[in-house]
Amino acid sequence: MPRLDDLPLTQTQVLVVGAGPTGLMAGLVLARRRVPALVIDHKSGPTRESRALAVQARTMEIYDQLGLAERVLDGAYPATRMQIRPDLNPQGFDVAAAQRDWTRFPGLQIFEQSRNENLLLDALTERDAGVRWQHRLLDLRSDGPDQGVVALVESPDGLARIQARWCIGADGAASSVRRQLNVPFEGVTDNAMFCVADLRGVTGIPDRSLAMRLGQTTFAVLFPLGPDGHARLITMVNDEIADQETVLANVHSDLGLTWDKVDWFSKYRVHHRVATHFRQGATFLAGDAAHVHSPVGGQGMNTGLQDAHKLANLLADVADQHVSPAALDRYERERRPVAVRLVRVTDRAFGVIARRGSSTAWLRRRGGRLMAFAAPRLLTTATGAAVAGMLGQYRIRYHFVPKKALAPSWADDSLVGLRLPPSPEADSALRSFSWQLHTYGTPAARPDVPGWITGPHAFEPDTNGRLRPDRVYLIRPDGFVAASLPVSGGVVDQASLRSALKAHEVLDAVP
Known part of the structure; x- marks a missing residue:
């Protein structure tokens, strides 16, 4: 048995464990930010199954920042409508209409997990990066948040070591990274069984529409996969009727659905769980390694992709010495509440309506x-x-400010803490992945800020009135509004600016 110190050693800034959508997104953003990273996965290649289906609007905005949105749109099947009851709204109603004034990518893009993975992997390869497949994590050790990590991995060439400043665990619900950290994965496992089937020739579903069916004993959601009734069915059943023939017979009799062909059927239990911590020292959890949810709302893969986008940008800011290492705590502080809210609201709501029983049937x-x-x-x-x-x-x-604290002048704008409202010109500027200053309608002089903060970029007035002409906006690389700075006579209020930079732990502003 070779000694650990004698094993081959690879050094990098960031080790990403897991090459699903979350891990690949982290690797790609790090590559764009020129931070050396190594993505490993125990599999032999990308996922082949479709699994997750829907790409939400915010994820499309991230893909646009990466220059990948057009590739998704070229290959996706759009879903812009919803049909709840075919007798009351046979053509469904336009759900994307409520999003059109708020995002350039309203509605859902049906773009399966396997296609997301191949898209991200191709983009990573184009940047002379990639994935080390068939590399299984065996052990992960760290002497503290400032000491980095050393991973022991098993590869086709034998045992090897990887030394990194940080590690991202993006290795799924059964995360080996999370187990190595002994981080509890709190929550419940659903008593019912989720069943999914890819169907062709489903009758009564308009093209490009999600559909909901509410029966006496069951409930189902159908996601459109293509025209002519090509759809994925998601329903919940009890264990004793979880075989394909019985499940689909019940769907037909209770919901009145008919179809021509079943391409695929599967069943599994759904977990509603969130890790108690998303960070432990130099190691972070993201995606399903940090939180798992019901598939019904089409939120899980998107949440993981956004975890990775946020975390990779934050690590790059620290690596570039733009912000203090203490800012890394912001990842858990910002992203964990998103996962908790998703479990408590979305999953529970769908779980209740999908249960059996006379009271639930009446509710349906x-x-x-x-x-x-x-x-x-x-x-x-x-x-x-x-x-x-x-x-x-x-x-x-x-x-960015404790909820009960008095908001400073830079945080008293309702846009602070939200992603920047979209516009073609501003979206183009965000593709640089830099901290930026923006003005909308009234130019302002450049204030005293670190040289790597670009701007102020002067844009046309916001016709929707969301971005104020008397403010300079500080925008983070992830596209979120970090501060709204008062301007008088074309000059930014320096006290507000210093306060905002200090709150975000920008190094030049921290004593």
């Missing part, structure tokens, strides 16, 4: 009619727009 019958009537009207209201924004994940808010 009454609730389905009410939803079919009210949902199209609700989407035209401010509440509907907010709900659509949360589902599209572009309304996620990060809190």
Whole structure:
């Protein structure tokens, strides 16, 4: 048995364990930020199964920042409508309408997990990076947050070591990284069984529409995979009827669905779990390694991709000595509440309506009619727009000031903590992955800021009135508004600026 110190050693800044969508996104953003990173995975190549399906609006904005949005749009099947009851709204209603004023990518793009992985892997390869396949993590050790990590891996060439400043565990719900850290994965496992089937020739579903079916004993959601009734069915059943023939017979009898062909059927239990910590020392958890949810809302893969985007940008900022290492705590502080809210709200809501029992059946019958009537009207209201924004994940808010604390002048704008409202010119500027200053309508002189903060970039007035002409906006590389700085006579208020930079732990502003 060779001594550990005698094993081959590879050194890098960031070790990413797991080459699913989350790990590949982390690797690609790090490559764009010119931070050396190594992505490993125990598999022999990308996932071949479709698994997750939906790409939400905020994820499309991230793909646009990476220059990949057009590739997704070229290969995706768009879903812009929803049908709740075919008797009440046979053509469905336009759910994307509530998002059109808020994002350049309204609706869902049906673009399966395997295609996301290949897209990200191709982009990573184009940057002379890639993945070390068939590399299994055996052990992960760290002497502290400032000491980095040393990983023991098993590869086709034998045992080897990888030394890194940081490690990202993006290796799925059964994460070996999380187990190595002994981080609890708190939550529950659903008593019912989720069943999924890819069907062709489903009748009564409009093209490019999600569909909901509410029966006496069951509930189902159908995601469109293509035209002519090509759809994925997701339903919940009890264990005793979880075989394909019985499940689909029940779907036919209770929901009235018919189809021509079954391409694929699978079943699995769904976990609702969130890791108690997303960071431990020099190691971070992201994606399914940090949180798992119901597939019904089409949120899981998107949440993982956004975890990776946020974390990789933060690590790059520290590596570039733009922000203090203490800023790394912000990852857990910002992203964990997103996962907790997703489990508590989305998963529980779908779980309740999918249960068996007379009371739930009554709720389905009454609730389905009410939803079919009210949902199209609700989407035209401010509440509907907010709900659509949360589902599209572009309304996620990060809190840079404690909730009960008095907000300083740079944080008293409602846009602070949200992602920057989209516009073609500003979106183009964000592709540089830099900290930036923006003005909208009234130019301002460049204030005293570190040289790597670009701008102020002067843009046309915001026709929607969300971005104020009397402010200079500080934008993070992940596209979120870090501060809204008062301007007088074309000059930024320096006290507000210093306060904002210090709050974000920008190194030049920290004593």
